[in-house]
Amino acid sequence: METDGYNDGNRAFIQAFMGHSFMTFEETQPVLAAIISAQAGSTENRSVDPDDITQEHLAAFISAANSAVSRFDLEIRSSLHQTPKNPDSDAPDTAPARVYALVNTISDPLTQLATTYTADEIAFVKRILDFMFSTNNTRLCEGMVILSTQAIQLGRASSGDANRRRSGNAESQQTQGGVANSLNMKQAEAMLQQLLEEGWLEKSRKGYYSLTPRALMELRGWLVSTYNDAITPNRIKFCNACGDIMTAGQRCGERDCKGRLHDHCIRNFFRVQQAEQCPVCKREWPGDCFVGERAVTSNRRPNPNLAQPSAEPPSASNGPASGSDESSDGGEESESNDASGMAEG
Numbered sequence: 001m002e003t004d005g006y007n008d009g010n011r012a013f014i015q016a017f018m019g020h021s022f023m024t025f026e027e028t029q030p031v032l033a034a035i036i037s038a039q040a041g042s043t044e045n046r047s048v049d050p051d052d053i054t055q056e057h058l059a060a061f062i063s064a065a066n067s068a069v070s071r072f073d074l075e076i077r078s079s080l081h082q083t084p085k086n087p088d089s090d091a092p093d094t095a096p097a098r099v100y101a102l103v104n105t106i107s108d109p110l111t112q113l114a115t116t117y118t119a120d121e122i123a124f125v126k127r128i129l130d131f132m133f134s135t136n137n138t139r140l141c142e143g144m145v146i147l148s149t150q151a152i153q154l155g156r157a158s159s160g161d162a163n164r165r166r167s168g169n170a171e172s173q174q175t176q177g178g179v180a181n182s183l184n185m186k187q188a189e190a191m192l193q194q195l196l197e198e199g200w201l202e203k204s205r206k207g208y209y210s211l212t213p214r215a216l217m218e219l220r221g222w223l224v225s226t227y228n229d230a231i232t233p234n235r236i237k238f239c240n241a242c243g244d245i246m247t248a249g250q251r252c253g254e255r256d257c258k259g260r261l262h263d264h265c266i267r268n269f270f271r272v273q274q275a276e277q278c279p280v281c282k283r284e285w286p287g288d289c290f291v292g293e294r295a296v297t298s299n300r301r302p303n304p305n306l307a308q309p310s311a312e313p314p315s316a317s318n319g320p321a322s323g324s325d326e327s328s329d330g331g332e333e334s335e336s337n338d339a340s341g342m343a344e345g
Contacts, residue, residue, distance in 0.1 A: 006064050006067070006068055007039070009035040009036070009038065009039045009061075010061065010064045010065060010068065012035050012038075013031065013032070013035060013061045013064075013065055014065050014068070014069065014102070016028075016031045017065075017076060017100070017101070017102040018102060020199075021101065021198060021199020021200075021212070021214050022099045022100060022101035022199055022212070022213060022214040023099065023100050023101075024097045024098065024099055024100070025055065025058060025097070025098060025100075026097075028053070028058055028100065029050040029051070029053040030050040032050075032053045032057055032058065032061060033047070033048040033049060033050040033052070033053050034048075035061075036048045036053075036057070058100075062076045062100070069102075070105075073104055073105045073106040074102055074103070074104060074105065075102070075103060075105050076100055076101070076102050076103075077100070077101060077103050077217045078098050078099065078100045078101075078217075079098070079099060079101075079213040079216065079217050079244060080095075080096050080097075080098050080099075080213070080242075080244075080262070080264055081096035081097060081099060081213050082096070082213070082216075082246075082247055082248040082249065082262055082263075082264075082292070083096075083202070083204070083210065083248045083292065083293070095264050096264050099213045099214065101199075101213070101214035101217055101218070103214065103217050103218040104218055120157070120181045120182075120183060121183070121191055123157060124154065124155055124183050124188065124191055125191075125195070127154040127157075128146060128151055128154055128209075129223075131146050131150065131151075131154060132144050132145060132146050132209075132210070132211070133223060133226075133227045133235065133236065134227060134235070136296070137227075137235055139255055139256075140255070141295050141296060142237075142251065142290075142291045142292070142295050143292065143293070143295050143296040144210065144211075144247045144248075144291070144292060145204075145208040145209060145210045145292065145293045145296060146208065146209050146210075147207055147208060147209070148189075148192065148203075148207055148209065151188065151192055151209060152185055152188045152189060152192070154188075155182060155183035155184065155185065155187065155188030155191075156182040156183075157181055157182045192209070199212050199214050199215070200212060200214070200215045201215070204293055206293065206297065208293045208296070210247065210248070210292065210293065211247060216245055216247065220245050223236050223245070224236050224245075234258060237258060237260050237291075238260065239260055239261055239262045239265055240258075240259055240260060240261060240269075240279040240280060241261055241262065241265035241266075241268070241269040241279070242262065242265050244262070246260045246262065246291060247291070247292055248262070248263070248291055248292030248293065248294075249261055249262040249263050249265070249266075249290070249291050249292065250263065250266065250285075250286075250287065250289060250290055250291065251289045251290070251291050252278040252280065252281060252283060252285070252286075252289065253278075253283060253284075253285075253286040253289050254278070254281055254283060257278060257280050257281045257283070258280050259278035259279050259280040259281060259285075260291060261279070261285075270285070
């Protein structure tokens with residue numbers, strides 16, 4: 001099972017990633033088995049069994065692939081799935097699968113998006129992200145999810161679209177042009193389905209859309225630069241155990257504390273610390289203060305504007321949000337002018 005050097009097998013490996021939004025180790029095993037079997041050719045009178053493929057084989061192919069594609073601002077990255085398989089469980093026992101994806105490493109979103117989506121569809125995606133990471137991500141409720149009904153209503157462009165956040169990239173702004181046109185209900189539904197199929201969004205059993213691991217790996221830098229501003233510098237938060245971006249898990253009971261832990265990080269973290277305490281303020285860890293979908297579904301003070309949004313999107317008259325982290329749930333929505341990295345993967 002020789003994997004040294006760079007050859008057609010390595011190219012086939014990259015092509016496999018280009019054909020998938022992301023893959024788990026188990027999904028890469030038959031791919032690598034077929035590649036290595038083809039490489040062996042007539043020198044070995046047998047096919048490689050997928051079960052014989054190890055993490056070492058995968059690591060070797062990823063290393064060779066990253067060396068080859070880095071010049072194109074691409075990289076194969078990995079991340080653990082943040083959403084627990086059983087969202088109703090407070091501390092899931094089963095560790096999530098690690099997923100691998102070919103992602104863009106640069107922040108030139110409009111140029112990338114323009115190759116796949118229209119300007120109106122790009123604006124629709126931005127409104128969805130604004131709702132998830134601004135409107136539905138406040139001091140009182142760090143939801144970062146959106147229902148299909150809420151997303152479809154955001155298909156209508158509002159007056160707030162004229163006051164989008166500016167990235168400072170004049171060329172990108174020129175690509176976007178003026179105020180976007182609205183998408184009708186059918187177009188919005190089709191766009192949501194396309195984002196699901198392409199691996200940018202995933203939908204829970206309760207009907208909430210959230211970003212996939214692939215999307216978080218590719219959009220991490222843009223999310224931080226877009227939503228962590230001078231007024232709300234900590235809207236996008238990170239796990240205190242693994243350091244990865246935090247969109248689902250648990251938080252400290254003190255709302256102003258930055259203590260956050262992924263569900264899959266909690267058990268090992270507390271075992272090492274030998275105490276179930278917040279990693280930041282050292283208060284007792286509550287275990288029932290959530291981040292993500294459970295922050296919405298278990299919220300003791302549900303906001304009717306989030307559960308049943310009005311027909312007019314939150315930013316329809318007020319433009320970009322300012323300081324919604326310090327307001328109640330359902331603060332003003334802001335429209336960004338960048339959506340980094342959503343290129344064809």
